[in-house]
Each structure stands twice: as C-alpha cells, then as structure tokens.
Amino acid sequence: MTAYLLRRLLFMVPTLLGILLVNFVIVQAAPGGPVERVIAELRGHSMDATDRFSGGGAGETMGSNRPSTAVANGTMSKYRGAQGLDPALIKELEHQYGFDKPAYERFLLMLKNYLSFNFGSSFYRDRTVISLVRDKMPVSISLGLWTTLLTYLISIPLGIAKAVRDGSRFDIWTSSIIIVGYAIPAFLFAVLLVVLFAGGSFWSIFPLRGLVSDNWQELSWGMRILDYLHHITLPVFALVVGGFAGLTMLTKNSFLEEINKQYVTTARAKGLTEQRVLYGHIFRNAMLIVVAGFPHAFVSILFTSALLIEVIFSLDGLGLLGFEAAINRDYPVMFGTLYVFTLLGLVLNLVGDIVYTIVDPRIDFEARIS
Numbered sequence: 001m002t003a004y005l006l007r008r009l010l011f012m013v014p015t016l017l018g019i020l021l022v023n024f025v026i027v028q029a030a031p032g033g034p035v036e037r038v039i040a041e042l043r044g045h046s047m048d049a050t051d052r053f054s055g056g057g058a059g060e061t062m063g064s065n066r067p068s069t070a071v072a073n074g075t076m077s078k079y080r081g082a083q084g085l086d087p088a089l090i091k092e093l094e095h096q097y098g099f100d101k102p103a104y105e106r107f108l109l110m111l112k113n114y115l116s117f118n119f120g121s122s123f124y125r126d127r128t129v130i131s132l133v134r135d136k137m138p139v140s141i142s143l144g145l146w147t148t149l150l151t152y153l154i155s156i157p158l159g160i161a162k163a164v165r166d167g168s169r170f171d172i173w174t175s176s177i178i179i180v181g182y183a184i185p186a187f188l189f190a191v192l193l194v195v196l197f198a199g200g201s202f203w204s205i206f207p208l209r210g211l212v213s214d215n216w217q218e219l220s221w222g223m224r225i226l227d228y229l230h231h232i233t234l235p236v237f238a239l240v241v242g243g244f245a246g247l248t249m250l251t252k253n254s255f256l257e258e259i260n261k262q263y264v265t266t267a268r269a270k271g272l273t274e275q276r277v278l279y280g281h282i283f284r285n286a287m288l289i290v291v292a293g294f295p296h297a298f299v300s301i302l303f304t305s306a307l308l309i310e311v312i313f314s315l316d317g318l319g320l321l322g323f324e325a326a327i328n329r330d331y332p333v334m335f336g337t338l339y340v341f342t343l344l345g346l347v348l349n350l351v352g353d354i355v356y357t358i359v360d361p362r363i364d365f366e367a368r369i370s
Contacts, residue, residue: 004353005350005354008350008353009350012343012346012347015342015346016339016342016343016346017111019338019342020107020110020111020335020339020342021107023335024107024335027331027334033099033329033331034097034123034329034330034331035090035093035097035099037329038093039093097123097331110335114339118130119133119333119335119336119339120336121332122325122330122332122333123328123331123332123333124328124330125330125333129332129333129336129337132321132333132336133318133321133336133337133340136316136317136318136320136321137317137318139211139315139316139317139318140306140310140317140318140319142211142232143232143236143306143309143310143317144298144306146232146236147236147239147240147243147306148294148297148298150236150240151239151240151243151244151247151297152294154240154248155244155247155248155250155251156247156251156287156290158174158248158251159247159248159249159250159252159254159255160251160252160255160278161174162174162175162252163251163253163255163256163259164255166252166256174248178244178245178249179245181241181242181244181245182245182246184241184242185242186239186241186242186243186308186309187242187308187309187312189238189241189242190234190235190238190308190309190312190313191312193206193234193237193238194208194234194312194313197234198234206230206231206233206234207230208313208314209313209314210231210314210315210316211228211232212224212227212231213227213231234313235306235309235310235312235313235315238309239306239309243297247290247297250289250290251286251290254286254287254288254289254290255282255286258282258286259282263281264277264281264282267280267281288356291352291355291356294348294352294355298348306319307319307320307322307323311323318337318340318341321333321337322334322337322338322341325337
C-alpha cells in the first residue's frame with residue numbers, strides 16, 4: 001500500500017500542472033483582463049459598456065472591421081479603449097498586474113510561488129489570496145461537512161431499507177419522494193425555503209444572511225452553537241434534499257445486486273439470521289461503490305452545489321469567492337482557489353482509496369498495478 005500511495009502522490013504533480021496549464025491558456029485567450037478593466041474605469045466606462053461598443057470580446061465593432069488594437073497617443077495599443085491614454089500609464093498598469101512579462105514566464109513564476117503556497121495578493125481586495133481563502137474556508141467546510149454527513153446518514157439507511165423491501169408500498173412511496181427531490185435543483189429548493197421560512201412571504205423563522213449573527217462573539221458557547229445551527233439549517237437542508245436522491249438509489253441498487261448473489265443464498269442456507277446476512281456479508285461488499293463515491297460527493301457539494309446556495313443565503317464562502325474572482329478577472333484569486341480546489345480533490349480521492357481498503361481488506365491496489 002505504501003508504494004501505491006507514493007505513486008498516487010507523485011501522480012498529483014502532473015495532474016495539478018496540467019489543470020493549471022489548461023486554465024492558464026484559457027484565461028490568456030479570454031478578453032477583458034484586469035488591465036482592460038482599469039482602462040475602462042479610467043475612461044468612465046464599465047466593462048459591459050466597453051464590450052457592447054467593441055463587439056463583446058471579439059475586438060471588433062458590430063458591423064465594422066476595426067481591429068482590436070487601439071491608438072494611445074499615436075502608439076498602437078493591444079488594449080481596447082486605450083485611445084488617448086498615456087502609453088507610460090499602460091506600461092505601469094501592465095507592470096502592476098504582471099503583464100509586462102511573457103505568458104510562459106508568468107506561468108513558470110506562478111508554479112514556483114505555488115510550491116510554497118504563495119498565491120500572491122488579490123488585484124482588488126488589497127489582501128493576500130491565502131488570507132482570503134483562510135477566511136472563506138470555514139463557511140464552505142461547514143456546508144460541505146454537514147451536507148455530506150447528513151446525506152450519508154439519510155441515504156444509506158434509506159437505501160438499505162428500500163432494497164430489503166423492494167417492491168413494497170414503502171419502496172414505492174419513498175421512490176416518489178426521491179424522484180421529487182431529484183427533479184428539484186438545490187438552488188430552487190433553497191428559494192422555496194427562503195419564501196416559506198426566511199421572511200419571504202410566510203414565516204420568518206430562520207435568518208437569511210450569514211453563518212452567524214452579528215453579536216455572535218458576545219454570546220455564551222451554548223448560544224453560539226445554537227446560533228450557528230440556526231443559521232446553517234436552511235442552506236444545509238436545501239443541499240441535502242438536492243443530493244440525497246442519487247446516493248439513496250445507488251445504495252439500494254448496490255444492495256439489490258449483492259442480495260441476489262450466490263454467497264447470500266449459501267449464508268442463509270447455513271441458518272444465519274437476516275440481520276447477520278445483511279450486515280455481516282452483504283454490507284461490506286455493497287458499500288464499496290458507495291464509499292468510492294464519497295470524495296466526489298464531498299468535492300461536488302463543497303465547490304459546485306454550494307455556490308448558488310452561498311449566493312442565495314449570503315454565505316461568504318470559497319465558491320462565492322471563486323465566482324466573484326472569475327467575474328472580476330482577479331487572476332491571483334482565480335488560480336489560487338483553483339489550486340486549492342484541485343489539490344483538495346486529489347487528496348480526497350486518495351483518501352477514498354484508503355477507505356476502500358479499510359472497508360474491504362481484500363482489495364490490494366499494489367497487486368492491480370504491478
């Protein structure tokens with residue numbers, strides 16, 4: 001197992017490199033970088049207005065053949081909207097944002113800094129990226145851990161019960177609930193919860209903003225816990241309802257497949273009780289596929305599903321941070337959060353393989369790859 005872990009750790013290096021390289025190339029090709037944004041602000045235009053007048057990123061005015069370069073005091077400039085601006089100012093902006101170096105040199109410098117987790121500073125927030133990530137991490141971790149924990153605690157027992165009672169009324173009624181939960185996106189259910197329970201149109205039971213109250217520091221420890229749970233109930237509930245359906249059906253189908261195998265019939269023929277057969281023989285084999293999906297489920301909840309939930313409930317987490325950085329072309333934050341997300345995802349996948357071997361010691365990854 002040690003050799004396999006070392007191989008996986010070494011494989012993370014080219015994976016991280018490849019993901020960063022692909023995203024770096026895409027970002028370089030995308031229009032509307034930070035220099036263009038500052039130029040637009042200096043000229044009194046928003047980026048949206050600039051894009052409308054310049055063809056929305058293609059570098060041309062609608063219905064004309066004007067090239068994307070602009071004249072700045074008689075000198076051709078590669079930035080749209082730079083007409084009439086001092087070329088020295090443009091060069092100063094390029095130096096400030098690091099665009100005075102070739103793209104390959106910026107990429108290599110970024111990789112060198114990332115080795116020591118030096119992600120630089122945000123272009124617009126006047127803070128280091130690592131401090132921003134550190135401040136936003138508790139919100140996203142809270143959502144991800146609570147949602148994953150509750151989803152598994154609900155889905156696994158429910159899936160087992162459905163498999164044991166396959167075809168019964170219980171199975172049919174719970175399947176109806178699961179279909180509804182699967183059909184309604186988490187963000188749409190979140191809006192419904194806001195309307196019903198957060199002062200939308202009916203009751204005002206739960207708060208709408210933040211992870212804790214403004215006076216949280218003044219509360220006792222017991223009241224702090226209650227206040228935290230009070231704030232996180234609706235967003236976690238929305239994520240759980242949106243995510244438990246798939247895992248429940250996966251658990252049910254996995255158990256049904258194992259129940260019909262020959263070794264189960266043999267165990268029953270030996271006189272073992274149903275509980276012993278179910279949890280002593282079937283459970284270990286059926287749970288393998290469920291355990292394998294844990295890292296993906298956690299990463300999906302943490303960095304994908306939680307984004308709109310963070311927006312709806314005004315939770316300032318990593319998902320919202322990365323989204324705002326992409327909109328504002330805040331490249332240090334974009335790539336810093338991408339690096340953290342990717343590294344965490346790779347580590348969690350490795351943890352999933354380790355849990356695999358704990359659930360079923362018969363699995364030997366080293367034997368498979370040797």
